[in-house]
Structure formats: structure tokens, C-alpha cells
Amino acid sequence: MVQLGSCPEGVCATGSLRSLKAGDPVWAADPASGYAAAEVLERLDGGRLHLRLRDANKVIIVDARSVMPRSPASTSKSDFADCVSLTFLDEANLLDNVCQRYSKGEIYTYVSHVLLAVNPYQELPGLYGRAAMRSFEGPLRPGRRPPPHPYALAQAAACGLQCGEDQAIVISGESGAGKTETAKIIMRYLEVAAASRASCTGGASTSTSSASSSNNSAEQGVLAMGRVLESFGHARTSRNDNSSRFGKYLRLRFASSGALHAQTTAYLLEVSRVVNRSPGELNFHIFYELLAGLGTSGLALVGLQQKAFAHKILGDCSPPEERTHGLAELTAAMESLGLGTLLNDALKVVAGVVHLGELAGEVSQESLGWAGELLGFSGTDLRRMLEQKNILVPGSAPIEVERSKQQMDCVLRSLTVTLYGRLFKRLVSAMNDALRVVQGASSSRGPELGILDIYGFESLERNSLEQLLINLTNERLQIFFAERVLAAEQQVCVKEGLPFKEVKLPDVGIQVVHAVNSILDVLDDFGMRRWRNFSNASDSSFCETVRRSAATAPGSSSQDERGPAGRKHQAIRLPRLQRQGRSVSQMRGAFVISHYAGQVEYTQDGWMDGNDAQPLAEVEALLGSASSHLVRSMACTSASGTTEDHGKRQFKSASHQHRRALDELLSTLGSARLHFIRCFRPNQQQEPGLVDRQYLLEQLRSCGTGQLMQVMHQGFPHRVSLQEVAAKFGPLLPERLRRSSPQSIVRVLMHAYGVPKGEWAVGVTQLFLKAGQLAALDDLRRGHGCLDPDILARAVRDLVRSRWRKAVNVICLVRYLTQLAMEQQRRRRKHVFHSMASDSERSQRPANSQAETFALCVSPGFLYCSLEWLGKGPPCSCSECFGNAAGLPTAVISDSWSSRCPSRGQHTWCCLFFKVLTAP
Missing domain, CATH: 1.20.120.720 (Myosin VI head, motor domain, U50 subdomain)
Structure with missing residues (x-):
């Protein structure tokens, strides 16, 4: 988890193209507002910075690692619909962008494939309804992304359903963040889309009317079911007057006729609230x-x-x-x-x-x-x-x-x-x-669409089994979320033709999941002991066992002892030794788990009773x-209809049942195309127009947005259209380069402005930049007039050198593979023709229809080439034949090819098919 006052790894080092200097705008960690806008006055020894806070007009000295770069307000757009367009991609700029949009009534924001939603606590005219839905009707247009809105995700899900692909929308957030309302918004869009689909379906009008009537019934039924679940499953908590105390997975299925079918699965009702x-x-x-x-x-x-x-x-x-x-x-x-x-x-x-x-x-x-x-x-x-x-x-x-x-x-x-x-x-x-x-x-x-309205991470005054199961659910969903978002990002890279580099997720979350599962296994063991009337099966003995395992684990320490950042992560910790109102027995019975969203201290009460299902x-x-x-x-009876005898029944663990249901849920989500919505509360008073930046920042971290940022930092989070860059900055180049492809123009610009080669990549349609490198485009946007001739000449030379190196590599590769193929053919030709002649069935076929295929492995490059030829004689290996077969320009090959085709103009008797595949 990204701690307050620290930058995500790599941001400060590579977040800008230059070291921070006097006059640079930055974000300084602030306990009241999360981050405060500041300006660098000077750099001091020991890695410190002398800053002036913008709003407080106060001068402070801070560690340089605790600040994050900030875009100048006069040279950048005030807010972005997609946070990946920010100049600096970190939690400070993300927080500011979300707050800026919220102040303008824009409560929805993208972070790549994820939709962030901030609860407005008031009606926003024109944001919902049939009129607003018109902007999200029909199929998605290539190259045009709809504005951030739940309707946009619902539209993408509806299009996926029409293609026969299962969809799932995962909605998460704190109690009172608007998860249930967001699910209702999506439901209304899907109901309208289903009705529209039914009306557009060919066939008799009676069938259309029947489907529409069925959808109306389904809509009313789903709304009625939601109202019943609200009465029996919602309650007032310290944070929300209408908090959902259970998880809900709504399954919507659209039949071929357009009819809508709905079913609901409930998870982990907080039934202990009754007592x-x-x-x-x-x-x-x-x-x-x-x-x-x-x-x-x-x-x-x-x-x-x-x-x-x-x-x-x-x-x-x-x-x-x-x-x-x-x-x-x-x-x-x-x-x-x-x-x-x-x-x-x-x-x-x-x-x-x-x-x-x-x-x-x-x-x-x-x-x-x-x-x-x-x-x-x-x-x-x-x-x-x-x-x-x-x-x-x-x-x-x-x-x-x-x-x-x-x-x-x-x-x-x-x-x-x-x-x-x-x-x-x-x-x-x-x-x-x-x-x-x-x-x-x-x-x-x-196809099926699932809408998951799940409880958020919880850290209450008293935390027991139910909070542990809720936080385990969020922990696993966060890992699942990061894996799927990362997979989506990598798919974009592959689609754009970028070199694929696997990015591994931090294993901290996996360690926590394993630790929680081990705790629950111990709890099940104690539950079985109590079921068999063992005397030592109690809440205190269970917690003491967990504490002993935490104390003997490698790197264990008290929560008060905070080692360096590189210290091995410890999932289970001992609690603080001092706290007002805590007795010694309570202190010894509790333990602390370091979840991705923060550390949670669990008390020793309610474990045995809560786990006994x-x-x-x-x-x-x-x-x-x-x-x-x-x-x-409601009674649990045996097949004979009589109540089960205690001695014949087995212990039933609530934690085991929940983990099994969670496995099934993740399996269902894993088979569908996912869409994510993160909901947030702007303040704890539930007042419209008020933003508590520190409170919002804590939610951004607890929902895993900080981890998402870290994942995106390892890739290319910033994307700009090549056509846009070429059209805007092409005039800065000489006349002879303006007619080049957008890819070439962008490469020249990146070389000209000194962007490190590993910090950018040119795809098929977009320019990809590493985190923080969008500052290079900001420099371009400021408009410095003509480029320096020496810098431009060096950039052009780099481009020409790159093209020449690529052409030479292609030529060398083709020559190398051809020589290997000919050598292999000479070694096996006698054996092949002998086998062909000895086969009576093959000898009866026409000579020009005989075929044979070889596969040879070139181990240095793990390349496989397959040769196929028709008729008699070896394949032609001239530059023209080989170049055409490989899909390479003839001019590139023939200029450096040593051999010439002995049968030039007579290529009908042989045909060479060449294919190079990269082995996994």
C-alpha cells in the first residue's frame, strides 16, 4: 500500500524528465488534505527540499522522496476524463483530478479500464434518464471512447452480450459510497437496452410484444426483490443510514427472443447484527x-x-x-x-x-x-x-x-x-x-451478465470473524482485479504491436490471503474441538495460537516497530502494547493483519460462535x-425427515462455506469479461458539494487504486494518438520529413526532445509513454517554435540508423535461415526421395502432386521454419523467390543477396513457403 508521504516506486526517480529544481510545482504530503500544492524554493543537502505551500503561504523543509511532481496550472488542462492522460500518474495527481471534476459536477472518472464514481449526495439534472442514454446507444465506435459513466460500462456489457460473451460488472466501495444506486443505474440502462433489442428483433409483432412484456415483468420483479432485500439485509451503521450488510450477485440473462431473466445470490449476511x-x-x-x-x-x-x-x-x-x-x-x-x-x-x-x-x-x-x-x-x-x-x-x-x-x-x-x-x-x-x-x-x-454489489473493506472499533471474511473477500477481489486489469493492459500492447513484457504483481496480497486462510484453518480446528466438547476450545485459546504463530514467523514484530521499506512483509502482527481502555488479557488475545488497504486489529470475541454454522x-x-x-x-433434517442427531452430524464451518462460495464466485467472474466500478464517499457527513480530500485519499488507497497505479507504472500508462501528434507537431520538421508516416514523425520528435528510448514506444495507432513522460508532450504543447537544427539532425540520423539496422537484421536472418534450410535439404534429400520411391501408394500419384514437409529447429533463436515443396527437385533459394515467399520487399533482399536464381523466370516448378514463429 502506498503510504502517506511516500511516492509509488519509481515515480520520483523517473516521474519527470529532469530533477526537481527551484520553481518546480510539486505535491507535498499533508495530513489534513492528503497532499498540498507547493513550489520548490531550493534543493538542500541530504536529499531535502525547501518548499513554499501555495494555499497556506508557509515555508517547509521536507524529504525529497515525500513529494510528487505537479503539472503547472497555467500549462495543463484542469481535469481529465481519463486519469491516464495526466502528466504525472500518481495518487496525488489522481486525487486532485478527481476532486477537480467533482467540484464541476463531473462525478465519474476513468482510470484506464476502471470507472471511479464519487457519490454526489444530491440529484444531478440530466445525468441519468432516457435522454442521457441516447449518448450511449448502439454499438461501440472504434477509436471513440464514450465519456465516463455507468451507462458506458453498461453499453460495453450489452454489446458483449450481443456477441454471445458473458459479462460481469464488479461494483465495490465503502458503505454509503453508492454501490447499490450504481447497480440500479446499470439495471435501468440494461432494461431499456433489452426492450430496444426486443423491439428491433425480427419476427411477428406478437413475439416482440411478448418479449417486451416479459422484460417489464422482469424489471418489476428485480426492483421488488431489491426492495425486500433492503428491508431484511440493510441497516444503519456509523457511516451509512442504509448500509447493505450482505454481498449480492445479480445474474441477468437475455434469451434469444430478447426476454430478460434475473436471479440473485446473496453472500455473507451480517447476521450477528441481530444480537x-x-x-x-x-x-x-x-x-x-x-x-x-x-x-x-x-x-x-x-x-x-x-x-x-x-x-x-x-x-x-x-x-x-x-x-x-x-x-x-x-x-x-x-x-x-x-x-x-x-x-x-x-x-x-x-x-x-x-x-x-x-x-x-x-x-x-x-x-x-x-x-x-x-x-x-x-x-x-x-x-x-x-x-x-x-x-x-x-x-x-x-x-x-x-x-x-x-x-x-x-x-x-x-x-x-x-x-x-x-x-x-x-x-x-x-x-x-x-x-x-x-x-x-x-x-x-x-449470454449472462452478472452485477456484483459487494461490501467494501472494513475496519471497525471491534473486528471479529465477519470483518475478517469481508476483508478476505476484498483481498482476493483486489488480486483478481489487478490481474484482470493488467491482462487488459497487456492485450492493448499486443494489439498495438508493442513488445510484450510480462509484469508480475506484488506478492504481498497473496501472502495476506495465505495468512488469513491459515488463520481460518486454525479456527476450523478449534471449532471441531469445541464440537467434540474439548475443554481448550475457546476464543482466547484460538487467538493465543494465532499470536504465537505471528510471534514465531520470520520478521515478526510489534505493530509499533516499523522497519525499513525493504523489510519482508509480515501479514500477521502483534497488536500495539498500549491503548487506553485495553486490559492485558484483551491485548494478548488480539492480533493484527496487514491487509492491502491497511492494518486491522481483530479482537478475541465471537470467533467460535460466529464460525459455527x-x-x-x-x-x-x-x-x-x-x-x-x-x-x-428452516430446520436441518436428514433424509428420513427426523432431526439429525448431534453425534452423527459433522461440524459445519461458516468460514469454510464462505471460502467455497468465494471460489465459485471468482470462477464465475473469471469466465466473463469484466468491468470495474469503484465507488467513493466525498465526506463522512454525507453532505453534497463537500470534499474531504484526506478521507477520499484513504478510500482511493483502500480500494486498490494505489496498487493499480503501481501496476500501470510498470507499463505504458500514457497514450496519445499518432495522428494527433503528427498533425500538431509535423510542421516543426523539415519539409522532406513531413510526408513521412505518423510513426516516423513521432520517433523523430521523441529523439529530438531526448526522451529515453526505454520510456516510450510507438504502436500501430498510439504513442505509449512511461509514467511521468507525458511531460515531454507538455513541452511540445508549449510550442518552442522550430527545433534546434543539431538536435533535429541527430534525431533524423537515429531514425535512419534504426531503419538501416532493421533492414540488415532482416537480410541476415533470411540468409541464415536459407543456408540452414539448404544444408538440411542436402542432408535429407537422398533419404526423402528413397522413402517416396519405396511407397507404392505415393509412386502411383502424379509426380507434380507429391509433397513433403520438414520442420527444423534453430536453437539459437528458438525459431522454427517449415519448408514445403511440390514436384521434384530442391526449392529455389534465390533472393526474389525467398523474398516473395517471406513477404519481404524484393529490393531489400536482392541488393545484398550473393546467389542468383539459376532458373530465373521459371518459378512454376517450385514453390517455397516460409514462416517464422517465435517459440514460447
Whole structure:
């Protein structure tokens, strides 16, 4: 991760064409705003710089490695739609470009193939809707990139779908950054595109009308499903009043008729929120919608009070005002899916969960009765399960033992969490089934588009298993993201004919993933021990084991000890030794993981319970005996229909299930063409027009944009059209060079301005520059008039010398391969013709139809050439024949070819096909 006050590797060294000197504009690290604009006053000894801050008019002395070059405001464009067009490609200039665009109402920005979206927290007129979609209609035009917008990515995905290729759009970011809204924007575009496609599809009008009607039904069904998931899966957090507490992967499939089919997969619901939350946060929306929507008479039927703070699991905070009408909207959504009856049963379960929360600490007979009635349990059975446990003794009746207070709370938590978690899964499954009915059966499988709305990196006051799984998901997605973006960049290089050089990603992320997987393996082992009633299986013993592994790992240290930048990365660290309010036992039980987005300290609480995906046998038995059909369907039963016996079941790990689901998700994404959207919050107050630059910079780093910059620094991030450069700067060249190709003109210009050869490359249509080398084009844009004659002459000589060297290399290669081919032919000719004569079938064929193929390996260059000839006699090896066969200009070959064709003008009797392939 790029730390504040440090440059990405290589930027300061090669970020500009000259060393920083007095008067140069730079960015200086600033803890308040991320980076502050400054100007170099002078260079000091010891690698230090004397700077003047532009806004504060303050003079400071800093380490030269902590500054980044800045483009002069008077000579550069104020903002760029694509950050790869920036003169200096680093996080300081990226941050400034995003902020400049945001201040102008431009909330979307490209970074190569990635779309950055900053939440405006207000309506922006004209940015969305049918009128805005017209700019993104139809197929993509070659050479013309649409402006940054979710519609642009949706357009590219729609075009890919029409070509029969699976697509996927990955949307990530912090809670409150606008991920869900961005997914809705893309959905609306795709719905319009599907309707347009259906109307343009040939065939009877009845078929078109049917497809359009199906799409309307699918659209309404997807929107209704989203509304239900918002109630049961969203909650107010410290950062967002409507935070999605689960990951969602929406699959959209377009049938050949144009009909749209949708299905949703949910990942890792934060079900522990039902019983445990951070201060100032609320439970899931559905609880408050239930209290606000039932009314006095309705609440009396379920034994609840309208005041949320009157119930233990709902906290002491006031619910959001928009939840007042939430129940009516939820009811309409469920009824549109034909699931009104299921909603009524689900609301009873929700009310029953509230009453279960009242049993924590002290069992209330009233709450016990209400919970049993709403959930379909017998009050006596529920009390017995909470207060007593059965110990099975072989050969005798079960022995009932009183539970301790702590054991009662553990059983109650298991029952509460199991009920809500399985209710959520049941709703998702039922809505997917309802969508299949609404959309109808599909006769053919069309291409699929996936929209992944996934939770962002989390570092809370208290972090446990759920935060670790969330951060593991982001860690793996970041590695996947970097690999795919890098692959896309390399494809551009290959398409433009640039020499391909493999760039390896940093292995820090892979080390962290391996470390987290090892922690989860240890957790599974402790979970299995607890399942078998081993005494040492506890949260504290698990965390102590992780701490010991961190302490004995190579290069381990306390988090306070920061070694040099080149020190080996340590994924697991020991926590800080001092922190206010921390006890010694808590300090020893916690550990720190260095994720790509930052270091996260994990506490010792909730690991065993959170990882146990299989509730107690008594809980399963109680669910299976419920009179409520919905609750009874949540029980995990065996094939015989009876509740599974504890001794026959295996331990089920939540972490293992999540990792398996994550593997499946990445496999699905890997088979599709990907589009990435990174969403950001401009400030923590959720106020429009306000930008907290430091907060935004932290998000840019945490979403992996800094790593993306480092990857792009290793390639050619800056691209400029050759035609544009040639048209604008060709007049600076002599008359005899103006008629040259754009590639030649650009090469002369690069030589003339002294850009190092390894810092630029000329492709088929674009000029590629290394990071920071766009300053060379800035010099060109400033217009220095005619070039210096001596510099220009040297550049022309370099160009001519390069052409001559290339021609000589081609001639030498052709001569070398020809001589090898002739030598090989002389050695094998007698053996070949003997084999051909001894073959009776071949001897019956016409002489001029006989053929033979040789493949010879030239090991010095790993080149393979294949020779094919027809008829009798050796192939012709003259310069004209060989040059034509190899696709080379005859004039280039014949001028230096030593031998002449003995049968000039008689080439019909022999034909030489020559092909050179680079071996992998």
C-alpha cells in the first residue's frame, strides 16, 4: 500500500524528465488534505527540499522522496476524463483530478479500464434518464471512447452480450459510497437496452410484444426483490443510514427472443447484527419498519411496543424517518411477486425474534409466551431448551442438566441468529423461484451478465470473524482485479504491436490471503474441538495460537516497530502494547493483519460462535417441532425427515462455506469479461458539494487504486494518438520529413526532445509513454517554435540508423535461415526421395502432386521454419523467390543477396513457403 508521504516506486526517480529544481510545482504530503500544492524554493543537502505551500503561504523543509511532481496550472488542462492522460500518474495527481471534476459536477472518472464514481449526495439534472442514454446507444465506435459513466460500462456489457460473451460488472466501495444506486443505474440502462433489442428483433409483432412484456415483468420483479432485500439485509451503521450488510450477485440473462431473466445470490449476511452491534448503530430495517407500520392494534397482536428503545435487540437509537412507510412498500413488493402469505409468516418470525431478545439476561414469562406463539413453539419446550440440556448416556435414558447463565445466553443467541439467517435465505430462495415463474421458462441459454454489489473493506472499533471474511473477500477481489486489469493492459500492447513484457504483481496480497486462510484453518480446528466438547476450545485459546504463530514467523514484530521499506512483509502482527481502555488479557488475545488497504486489529470475541454454522442439536429439534410451516422448513433434517442427531452430524464451518462460495464466485467472474466500478464517499457527513480530500485519499488507497497505479507504472500508462501528434507537431520538421508516416514523425520528435528510448514506444495507432513522460508532450504543447537544427539532425540520423539496422537484421536472418534450410535439404534429400520411391501408394500419384514437409529447429533463436515443396527437385533459394515467399520487399533482399536464381523466370516448378514463429 502506498503510504502517506511516500511516492509509488519509481515515480520520483523517473516521474519527470529532469530533477526537481527551484520553481518546480510539486505535491507535498499533508495530513489534513492528503497532499498540498507547493513550489520548490531550493534543493538542500541530504536529499531535502525547501518548499513554499501555495494555499497556506508557509515555508517547509521536507524529504525529497515525500513529494510528487505537479503539472503547472497555467500549462495543463484542469481535469481529465481519463486519469491516464495526466502528466504525472500518481495518487496525488489522481486525487486532485478527481476532486477537480467533482467540484464541476463531473462525478465519474476513468482510470484506464476502471470507472471511479464519487457519490454526489444530491440529484444531478440530466445525468441519468432516457435522454442521457441516447449518448450511449448502439454499438461501440472504434477509436471513440464514450465519456465516463455507468451507462458506458453498461453499453460495453450489452454489446458483449450481443456477441454471445458473458459479462460481469464488479461494483465495490465503502458503505454509503453508492454501490447499490450504481447497480440500479446499470439495471435501468440494461432494461431499456433489452426492450430496444426486443423491439428491433425480427419476427411477428406478437413475439416482440411478448418479449417486451416479459422484460417489464422482469424489471418489476428485480426492483421488488431489491426492495425486500433492503428491508431484511440493510441497516444503519456509523457511516451509512442504509448500509447493505450482505454481498449480492445479480445474474441477468437475455434469451434469444430478447426476454430478460434475473436471479440473485446473496453472500455473507451480517447476521450477528441481530444480537450485537457497535454503539450508535441500528439493527436491520425490518424491525423498525415492523414497529412503525403495524400501528397500535397490529402491535398488540404481536405483543410489541412502538418505541424501539423498549426492546433490547433494537438499541437505544431512533430509527430513520424513512422507515416509517417501509412496511407498506415492503408489502407491495412481496405481493407483486405473489409472496404476500410468505411475508405475513416472515413478519411473525421477525416479531418472535424481538421477543427472543427480551429473554437475554433474565427469562421473562410474557416474552417467552409471545415468542413461542409467534414462532410456533410450545412455551414449555422453549424454556426447557434454554434452561436444560440433555446428556446422552449409552444404554440409559438421557440425563437433564441445568445450564449456566452463560450457556443459556449462548443457546439463545444460537436460536436467534439461526432463525434470522435462515429466514433471509428462505426469502431469497422464494423470490428467485417467483422470478422464474414471472419470467417464464427459457428455451435457450443466452449470454449472462452478472452485477456484483459487494461490501467494501472494513475496519471497525471491534473486528471479529465477519470483518475478517469481508476483508478476505476484498483481498482476493483486489488480486483478481489487478490481474484482470493488467491482462487488459497487456492485450492493448499486443494489439498495438508493442513488445510484450510480462509484469508480475506484488506478492504481498497473496501472502495476506495465505495468512488469513491459515488463520481460518486454525479456527476450523478449534471449532471441531469445541464440537467434540474439548475443554481448550475457546476464543482466547484460538487467538493465543494465532499470536504465537505471528510471534514465531520470520520478521515478526510489534505493530509499533516499523522497519525499513525493504523489510519482508509480515501479514500477521502483534497488536500495539498500549491503548487506553485495553486490559492485558484483551491485548494478548488480539492480533493484527496487514491487509492491502491497511492494518486491522481483530479482537478475541465471537470467533467460535460466529464460525459455527451448525446450531445446537436442541435448536434444530425445536425448529423441527414448530407448528409454523415457515419455521419448520428452516430446520436441518436428514433424509428420513427426523432431526439429525448431534453425534452423527459433522461440524459445519461458516468460514469454510464462505471460502467455497468465494471460489465459485471468482470462477464465475473469471469466465466473463469484466468491468470495474469503484465507488467513493466525498465526506463522512454525507453532505453534497463537500470534499474531504484526506478521507477520499484513504478510500482511493483502500480500494486498490494505489496498487493499480503501481501496476500501470510498470507499463505504458500514457497514450496519445499518432495522428494527433503528427498533425500538431509535423510542421516543426523539415519539409522532406513531413510526408513521412505518423510513426516516423513521432520517433523523430521523441529523439529530438531526448526522451529515453526505454520510456516510450510507438504502436500501430498510439504513442505509449512511461509514467511521468507525458511531460515531454507538455513541452511540445508549449510550442518552442522550430527545433534546434543539431538536435533535429541527430534525431533524423537515429531514425535512419534504426531503419538501416532493421533492414540488415532482416537480410541476415533470411540468409541464415536459407543456408540452414539448404544444408538440411542436402542432408535429407537422398533419404526423402528413397522413402517416396519405396511407397507404392505415393509412386502411383502424379509426380507434380507429391509433397513433403520438414520442420527444423534453430536453437539459437528458438525459431522454427517449415519448408514445403511440390514436384521434384530442391526449392529455389534465390533472393526474389525467398523474398516473395517471406513477404519481404524484393529490393531489400536482392541488393545484398550473393546467389542468383539459376532458373530465373521459371518459378512454376517450385514453390517455397516460409514462416517464422517465435517459440514460447
